[in-house]
Every structure is written in C-alpha cells, then in structure tokens.
Amino acid sequence: MSKYVVSSSPHLRDSVSTARIMQDVVIALLPAAVAGVLFFGYRAAVIIALSVAAAVLSEWFYCKASHTKSTVGDFSAVVTGLLLAMNLPSTVPYWMPVLGSAIAILLCKMIWGGIGKNFMNPALCARAILSLSWASLMNTFATPAFGHFAGVDTVASATPIVSGAAGGQYSIAQLMLGNIPGTIGETCKIALLAGAAYLFMRQIISWHIPALFIGTFAACYLIATGFDLGQTLYQVFSGGLILGAFFMATDYSTSPPTAKGKLIFGIGCGLLLFIFRYCKKTPAEWCSYAILLMNVVSPLIERVSGVKSFGEVGKNG
Amino acid sequence: MAITQTFGGGIHPHETGGGKAVTCLLPVVTAAAPARVTIALSQHAGAPAVCCVKVGDKVDLGQVIGQAQGAVSAPVHASVSGTVIALTPCVVASGKSVPAVVIENDFEDRWADTVRPCENADALTPAQIVEIARNAGLVGLGGAAFPTAVKLDVSKLDPKPDTLVVNGSECEPYLTSDHRLMLENAAQIVDGVLLAKKATGVSRAVIGVEDNKPDAVAALQSAAKDGVEVVALPAKYPQGFEKMLIFALAGRRVPNGALPSAAQCVTMNVATCAALSAAVREGKPLIERIVTVSGRVGTPCNLRVRIGTSLLDVIEQADGLAAGVRKLIVGGPMMGNAIPSLNVPITKNFGGFVALGEEGLSGEESACIRCGRCVRACPMGLMPSKIDALVRRNNYDGAIAAGAMNCMECGSCTYCCPAKRELTQSCRVAKAIARLKK
Ligand code: SF4
Numbered sequence: 187m188s189k190y191v192v193s194s195s196p197h198l199r200d201s202v203s204t205a206r207i208m209q210d211v212v213i214a215l216l217p218a219a220v221a222g223v224l225f226f227g228y229r230a231a232v233i234i235a236l237s238v239a240a241a242v243l244s245e246w247f248y249c250k251a252s253h254t255k256s257t258v259g260d261f262s263a264v265v266t267g268l269l270l271a272m273n274l275p276s277t278v279p280y281w282m283p284v285l286g287s288a289i290a291i292l293l294c295k296m297i298w299g300g301i302g303k304n305f306m307n308p309a310l311c312a313r314a315i316l317s318l319s320w321a322s323l324m325n326t327f328a329t330p331a332f333g334h335f336a337g338v339d340t341v342a343s344a345t346p347i348v349s350g351a352a353g354g355q356y357s358i359a360q361l362m363l364g365n366i367p368g369t370i371g372e373t374c375k376i377a378l379l380a381g382a383a384y385l386f387m388r389q390i391i392s393w394h395i396p397a398l399f400i401g402t403f404a405a406c407y408l409i410a411t412g413f414d415l416g417q418t419l420y421q422v423f424s425g426g427l428i429l430g431a432f433f434m435a436t437d438y439s440t441s442p443p444t445a446k447g448k449l450i451f452g453i454g455c456g457l458l459l460f461i462f463r464y465c466k467k468t469p470a471e472w473c474s475y476a477i478l479l480m481n482v483v484s485p486l487i488e489r490v491s492g493v494k495s496f497g498e499v500g501k502n503g
Numbered sequence: 504m505a506i507t508q509t510f511g512g513g514i515h516p517h518e519t520g521g522g523k524a525v526t527c528l529l530p531v532v533t534a535a536a537p538a539r540v541t542i543a544l545s546q547h548a549g550a551p552a553v554c555c556v557k558v559g560d561k562v563d564l565g566q567v568i569g570q571a572q573g574a575v576s577a578p579v580h581a582s583v584s585g586t587v588i589a590l591t592p593c594v595v596a597s598g599k600s601v602p603a604v605v606i607e608n609d610f611e612d613r614w615a616d617t618v619r620p621c622e623n624a625d626a627l628t629p630a631q632i633v634e635i636a637r638n639a640g641l642v643g644l645g646g647a648a649f650p651t652a653v654k655l656d657v658s659k660l661d662p663k664p665d666t667l668v669v670n671g672s673e674c675e676p677y678l679t680s681d682h683r684l685m686l687e688n689a690a691q692i693v694d695g696v697l698l699a700k701k702a703t704g705v706s707r708a709v710i711g712v713e714d715n716k717p718d719a720v721a722a723l724q725s726a727a728k729d730g731v732e733v734v735a736l737p738a739k740y741p742q743g744f745e746k747m748l749i750f751a752l753a754g755r756r757v758p759n760g761a762l763p764s765a766a767q768c769v770t771m772n773v774a775t776c777a778a779l780s781a782a783v784r785e786g787k788p789l790i791e792r793i794v795t796v797s798g799r800v801g802t803p804c805n806l807r808v809r810i811g812t813s814l815l816d817v818i819e820q821a822d823g824l825a826a827g828v829r830k831l832i833v834g835g836p837m838m839g840n841a842i843p844s845l846n847v848p849i850t851k852n853f854g855g856f857v858a859l860g861e862e863g864l865s866g867e868e869s870a871c872i873r874c875g876r877c878v879r880a881c882p883m884g885l886m887p888s889k890i891d892a893l894v895r896r897n898n899y900d901g902a903i904a905a906g907a908m909n910c911m912e913c914g915s916c917t918y919c920c921p922a923k924r925e926l927t928q929s930c931r932v933a934k935a936i937a938r939l940k941k
C-alpha cells in the first residue's frame with residue numbers, strides 16, 4: 187500500500203464545517219441571551235443552562251440508545267437548546283426547559299433522522315407543544331428590571347403586542363433595548379440585530395428570508411393601517427418577529443435551499459404573521475406558528491422553486 | 504462590447520502555504536533532460552498512437568515514434584535523441600496502464616530532419632495549418648488533451664464557428680504554468696491565436712485571463728495584434744471551464760449535453776496556442792511542456808520538461824518532497840488525480856504537480872444540513888445535495904433527472920460543503936451508471 191492517500195477530486199476543502207456554523211449561530215445569539223439575563227434576572231440564566239444541557243443530553247442519549255455515532259459534536263443541539271430558552275418566558279418552572287428540550291431533540295429532530303432531516307424547527311415545535319399544554323405558564327411574562335439580578339417580580343404583564351392594540355404602551359426605544367415583557371431572548375432587538383449582522387458577515391444566512399418575512403409583514407401592516415408608520419414599526423419590533431425572522435425562519439433544515447424558494451418562504455411567513463396578528467392579538471407567539479406552518483409547506487415550495495441549469499434549452503446570453 | 508458577465512456560483516478556493524504566489528514570480532526553468540524517457544502512446548483523447556519503432560532503433564529528437572490512427576488521435580514524437588530500449592506498458596497519472604516507448608537519451612539532441620522551420624508561414628492555408636497541428640501531435644494542454652487538429656478542422660461543422668475563445672484564466676489553485684507562459688511568451692501565444700483564427704476562419708478571437716493576473720493581461724495586451732482581444736475576467740473557480748469561458752467571452756450558453764461548437768465557438772488553451780505557433784513557425788512537434796511543481800516540495804518551481812520524463816526526476820529538480828506530504832496530485836487540487844506513487848511519466852496533458860499535506864485530506868462525512876452552499880456554488884445550476892441524496896439511495900434515474908449528466912465535475916460543491924460530503928463523486932457515479940445503461 188502506498189503511504190499516500192488516493193481519493194477522488196477535489197483535493198481541497200473549505201474550512202467551513204457544520205460545527206463551525208452552529209458555533210457561529212451560538213455566538214450570534216449570545217448578545218440577546220445576555221440581554222435576557224440582564225433584564226429578567228438569574229432565572230433566565232438558569233433556564234438557558236437547563237435548556238442547552240437537556241438538549242445536548244437528549245441527543246447524546248438518543249445516539250447511544252440507537253447505537254449510532256454521537257452527533258453532539260456538531261453543536262446543533264446547543265443551538266436548539268439555546269433557541270428554545272430564548273423562546274420561553276423567564277417565569278416558567280425549571281422542568282419546562284428540560285421537558286421542552288427533550289421534546290425538541292427527541293420528538294422533533296432525532297426520530298426524523300437527525301440534523302437536516304426534520305421538517306419543523308425543533309425549538310419552535312417544542313415551544314408550540316408547551317404552549318398548547320400549559321398556556322397560562324407560557325404566557326406569564328415578568329416585568330423586566332435592569333440589573334435586578336436576584337430576580338424580578340413574576341407579575342403577569344402584557345407583552346407589547348397584546349397592549350399594542352391600544353396604540354402602544356412602550357416606546358420604540360424600549361422595544362429596541364428590550365426592557366419590555368417578553369420571552370427571554372426576543373426582547374432586545376439591538377442585540378438580535380447585532381447577532382444577525384454577524385451571521386450575514388459570516389455568510390451563514392442570506393438576506394432572502396428575513397428581508398421578505400419582515401418586508402411582507404410590514405407592507406401588509408402599512409396598508410392595513412392606512413400607512414401608519416409608527417404602528418407598523420411598533421409591530422415589527424414587538425413580539426418574536428426579529429428573533430424569528432433572522433434566527434428561526436432561516437433554519438437550514440426547514441426552509442428551502444434555493445434563493446427563489448427562500449423568497450417564497452419569506453413572503454409566506456410575513457403574510458401568515460400579518461393575518462394572525464392583525465386578526466387576533468393573543469397569544470404572543472404567532473410568529474412561531476407562522477414559521478412552523480411555512481416549515482410544513484417548505485418541501486412543496488422546494489418543488490416549485492427548483493434550480494435552472496446553466497445550459498437549459500437554447501437561449502443565448 | 505460589454506463582456507462583463509460571469510456565470511452564477513463558483514468558489515474562491517484557498518491555498519495553504521502560499522499557493523500560486525510562490526511560483527508565479529519564478530521564471531520557467533528548462534529542466535535537465537533525463538537519461539531515459541518513457542513516452543506513452545496514449546496521452547490524448549481518442550485512439551492511442553500505433554508504435555512505429557523497434558527496440559534497438561536509433562531515433563532523433565522530434566521523430567515520430569507513434570502514428571495517429573483514426574479520426575480522433577495524435578501522433579507521438581521522440582522527446583530526446585537516442586536508442587529505443589524497450590516497448591513496454593507503463594502506468595500514467597490517470598492510473599491507466601498504456602503502451603509506451605522507452606528511449607535511452609544520447610544527449611546529442613539531434614533534431615529529426617522532418618523538423619524544419621516553415622519558410623512562408625503567413626501564406627499557409629487553413630487546411631495546411633490543421634495538417635501541421637496534426638503532424639506535430641498537438642493536443643489541448645489545458646488537461647483534456649483533445650487533439651488540436653480535430654478542433655481546428657471546422658470543415659464538417661454547420662453552422663461554422665465564429666469565435667475563438669482562448670483560455671488564459673488558469674483558475675486551478677497552485678498552478679502558474681500558463682501565467683508564466685503568458686508573461687514570457689506573450690507574442691508566441693498571440694501568434695498561435697492568429698494561426699488558429701485563420702485555421703478556423705472565425706471572425707473574432709478573444710483571450711480571457713483572470714483579473715488576479717494583471718501582469719499577464721498587460722503582457723498579452725501589449726503583444727496583441729489586430730484581431731486578438733484580451734479580456735480580464737473575475738477571478739473565481741471554475742472560470743477556465745469551457746462553458747463558463749464561452750459565457751463570459753462570447754456571451755453564449757452552451758446547451759446542456761452539447762459541445763462548444765453548438766455555441767459557434769472553438770476553445771483553446773494559451774499553452775496550446777503557443778505550441779501551435781512553435782509547430783507552424785519552427786516545425787517543432789509537441790515534445791515538451793511547462794509543469795508547475797508546487798505545494799510541499801523542496802523548491803516550488805515552473806519547469807519546462809520533456810514529455811516522457813519520470814515525475815521522480817522532475818521532483819528531484821524541485822529538491823524533493825517536503826515533510827508531511829499525504830497526497831500527490833497531478834493537475835490542480837480541484838480537478839487533478841491523486842496518484843499513489845511518483846513513478847509516472849510526464850504526458851502531454853500533465854497539468855502540474857501539487858504535493859499536499861493534511862490540507863488535502865477530506866475529513867469525515869456527516870449528514871447534509873441542507874445549508875444550500877453547494878447549490879449556490881454549482882456553476883451548472885444543479886442541486887448537488889439532491890443528486891447526492893438520490894445516488895446514495897441508488898435512485899440513479901432520479902439523479903439523471905436532477906441533471907447529473909450536466910455536472911462538469913468541477914468540485915466546487917464538494918469544496919464548500921460543511922458536512923464534507925463527496926457530492927462530486929456522487930455525480931460521477933450517476934454519470935458512470937447512466938453510461939453503462941446506454
Ligand atoms: S455538481 Fe458538478 S458542476 Fe456542480 S459544483 Fe458539483 S462538481 Fe461542479
């Protein structure tokens with residue numbers, strides 16, 4: 187045997203790897219997670235830790251039980267756990283992130299074949315299941331109090347969307363900064379946008395889905411409100427839209443891979459969210475449902491948005 | 504004429520240890536002629552040449568030792584003067600074993616009397632130029648080694664081509680032999696382009712060079728005569744592929760499954776053009792070529808090497824392999840072949856040699872994460888991930904329906920896949936099985 191490796195070309199590989207991509211997503215989510223802890227106190231930190239740990243352990247356990255090679259090293263379970271925590275209120279009991287992560291990893295990801303095979307976003311799917319099962323627990327939001335690390339009162343306060351119907355009880359600045367009631371990771375838009383910018387820079391996500399998602403939603407809202415810019419902006423920056431559009435609708439597994447498919451997907455998300463939010467103000471997590479629904483139709487979109495090969499039938503130029 | 508369009512997709516492969524930058528500044532050095540050459544009789548696309556010498560024969564430099572047979576073939580010439588000492592099969596870089604002629608060099612470099620400069624090259628007819636190219640054993644030096652005479656002979660084509668597209672892009676990482684040739688022999692290249700233009704009767708001839716070689720663009724531009732255009736192209740892989748080049752320079756798409764002639768184009772490589780000029784003006788058959796020796800070797804360099812020289816001798820002139828070599832690659836790292844040993848002869852289509860270390864190993868495959876990178880990278884507008892999934896489910900018909908036959912095996916998809924999947928290989932499998940089924 188030769189001491190040299192003989193394999194087929196190409197012989198060079200880009201340094202990008204699945205683990206590196208997932209690590210980048212974690213990095214991009216960190217600012218918003220930190221903001222969540224600053225606003226909602228130590229409970230937020232505990233929930234994030236539990237959620238991530240439970241997700242990783244669930245995946246490890248599944249691989250062990252099914253005698254397959256552990257996929258924990260690809261960091262995707264960390265992303266799922268983190269995303270789920272970002273989508274939970276800081277008030278939930280501690281068993282909830284654990285149960286949620288187990289549901290996300292085992293039921294929504296691994297039994298479908300693991301990474302790349304699931305057809306619904308695991309974190310969102312788990313959130314939906316938790317919401318449907320424990321609606322009141324999932325809709326109790328703490329009033330944020332910056333720096334009250336020891337804990338904030340778990341008073342049920344209304345999220346901006348709920349209260350926003352009346353014309354907005356929070357200022358745009360508050361919406362951007364994130365000292366408003368909401369789930370742990372969705373409130374601080376500045377942090378989320380910074381993370382999103384990082385993902386663009388690293389070419390992890392493309393503009394198609396977020397731009398069309400937010401754009402379509404905003405356009406519909408503008409028209410419906412008779413071009414009320416203030417109210418439209420209020421809607422864009424409240425609830426989970428920014429988190430959803432940049433970090434969850436862009437999930438590789440559950441959105442179409444082609445640019446054309448992504449455009450259709452983004453428009454669909456935007457339209458659905460508009461319909462949900464405009465017609466019904468509660469509950470707060472309509473954004474999740476919009477994305478989940480589009481996840482389900484994503485394979486169909488993929489079918490109609492196939493690529494066109496370079497040399498397809500005789501046209502010149 | 505606005506020729507700024509470029510194909511969609513493509514990649515920018517990275518090079519470890521300097522890559523092109525190391526050798527592109529080094530002038531081409533003529534390698535010492537070896538004591539013995541092993542000249543393969545099949546080093547071109549088409550039928551192998553038929554040996555026309557016997558063991559013990561004295562041969563002269565440039566003498567025909569293998570005659571072309573059939574419509575698509577090329578003759579083979581002695582690259583040294585000396586004595587035929589063996590007719591034996593040898594393994595070439597593609598891994599195939601082919602018949603070869605071994606000649607012991609007498610170091611006299613006695614030219615055969617058939618090698619004569621052309622008295623009146625400018626008065627040659629197109630058919631005469633084609634004939635000279637045929638007799639000189641010219642083949643495409645860019646890699647495919649398609650006989651040049653067959654390309655230049657447009658008499659049977661309808662419609663006739665109107666554009667000659669010349670490839671000076673050299674988009675493979677590490678390789679700089681064309682780059683050096685463009686700097687050092689720009690006039691010869693331009694002369695070859697004009698001869699090819701005349702032979703094919705096209706109205707336009709254009710040389711495309713990637714814009715990461717501004718010095719080569721400038722050299723060609725200053726050498727360019729009436730009737731030859733030089734165009735800088737965006738540097739990205741695989742810019743030098745026939746279809747991409749025709750799209751960029753002629754603004755036409757070669758239809759799927761068709762040859763460049765369908766887009767009324769003839770394509771040639773700059774090195775082939777230079778060889779055509781040498782064949783016509785000096786009567787020189789194709790007995791040497793420039794080879795980039797790069798990567799983990801003692802002294803990376805560009806060498807002018809006689810055809811039939813053992814790669815072992817070539818590597819010796821580059822001061823041997825460096826430490827940590829894991830892969831030996833003939834051609835560039837994107838398209839080239841990994842070979843198990845250096846014991847192969849240089850052939851006409853020997854594009855270069857790159858020794859790679861750990862960076863040449865592919866890493867373990869994992870599940871596709873549907874990131875779409877391969878889809879974005881594919882210059883042919885395919886969905887490599889889909890073809891790969893179908894092939895692994897043994898659904899070859901599905902893979903063909905997904906366009907696998909249009910895959911050019913450029914490797915862009917495999918290069919950029921974060922899951923390290925062997926996507927190009929899946930396309931190859933689909934193509935091979937489709938061919939078997941035919
Ligand atoms: S599918 Fe073929 S043509 Fe497309 S990028 Fe992969 S190797 Fe290149």
Ligand code: SF4
Nearest residue numbers: 871872874875877920
């Ligand atoms: S680049 Fe690799 S991981 Fe990404 S879609 Fe293509 S095959 Fe899947």
